[in-house]
Amino acid sequence: MTTTTSPQAPSLPAHTPAAGRAGLTLATAFAPAVWGTTYIVTTELLPPDAPLFAALLRALPAGLLGLLLARTLPHGSWWWKAAVLGTLNVGAFFALLFIAAERLPGGVAATLGASQPILVALLAALLLPERLSPWRLVWGIVGVVGVGLVVLGPDAAFDPLGILAGLAGAATMGTGVVLTKRWGRPEGVSAVGFAGWQLTTGGLVLLAPALLIEGIPGGIGVRAVAGYLWLGGVGGLLAYTLWFRGLRSLPVTATALLGLLSPLVATALGVLVAGESLEPLQLLGFALALVALAAGQITPGSRAPKGPLA
Numbered sequence: 001m002t003t004t005t006s007p008q009a010p011s012l013p014a015h016t017p018a019a020g021r022a023g024l025t026l027a028t029a030f031a032p033a034v035w036g037t038t039y040i041v042t043t044e045l046l047p048p049d050a051p052l053f054a055a056l057l058r059a060l061p062a063g064l065l066g067l068l069l070a071r072t073l074p075h076g077s078w079w080w081k082a083a084v085l086g087t088l089n090v091g092a093f094f095a096l097l098f099i100a101a102e103r104l105p106g107g108v109a110a111t112l113g114a115s116q117p118i119l120v121a122l123l124a125a126l127l128l129p130e131r132l133s134p135w136r137l138v139w140g141i142v143g144v145v146g147v148g149l150v151v152l153g154p155d156a157a158f159d160p161l162g163i164l165a166g167l168a169g170a171a172t173m174g175t176g177v178v179l180t181k182r183w184g185r186p187e188g189v190s191a192v193g194f195a196g197w198q199l200t201t202g203g204l205v206l207l208a209p210a211l212l213i214e215g216i217p218g219g220i221g222v223r224a225v226a227g228y229l230w231l232g233g234v235g236g237l238l239a240y241t242l243w244f245r246g247l248r249s250l251p252v253t254a255t256a257l258l259g260l261l262s263p264l265v266a267t268a269l270g271v272l273v274a275g276e277s278l279e280p281l282q283l284l285g286f287a288l289a290l291v292a293l294a295a296g297q298i299t300p301g302s303r304a305p306k307g308p309l310a
Contacts (some may be wrong), residue, residue: 027246028246028250032262036263036268037269038266039269041230047217053211058094062237067200069097069193072188078186085180085198091201091206095206095209099165111144112170114143114147114259117253120178120253122250123174123175124253137253140253158294162172177255185244198244260275
């Protein structure tokens, strides 16, 4: 059976109505917004000192459910491609994300993750038929500065292992995002099935380390079960389905800039749930990050087509 890759991952055509692209962008933005809840769920609901086990339960059950719903397995070269993407986008990324979330304040971990759009812009220029966009590169830098102003204060903790995990997580998923765009999605495979492949393979990568290093943590009560269900069902299968669906058609660097929503949601939850407050400088940073996110969705010099839309 012949596997079709990149040709099956077209960008939105030029005549696509603005409302159609905006709707796809909003749906895709749901994923990083939900991922922004990871930090507070991890610290408030899950058993401590078990990041690998949390990553495992976020990935494997959701992946198996995706396979059950889609009833489609990889074929041909997609066996190894799904393994690579699952490791980068899920297995390694989840482990590093939970390690960073446990060893750093949520805002610090999120700021490190906000560097991902810069890496994606550089990798896209090397691995994809996309020119390096100075526009989106600059806004990626502005976004990191904005997020830094929001969450980095004089009391921010800088655990070396946590910082390494946060930066490695950004690099890992950034590479996975670019390779996902490069390889596309095979014909006849739904976004749910594609997410199921990656969540399952990522979960299998985590299975042995989680059980051998950490085992099953004690103190798994109703709160922890609710946390695992949220992270796996909503933050796992649903979020990744929408993310891969959007990544298939939207510019990869613009999609990566949507990731700035993650630290902003984490900060907002700190205000709403933990009773934190934002100083004027933090509010300025919040505004800068939102402007960077929105500006990154614009392609400079693009013009709406004349005449009726097709």
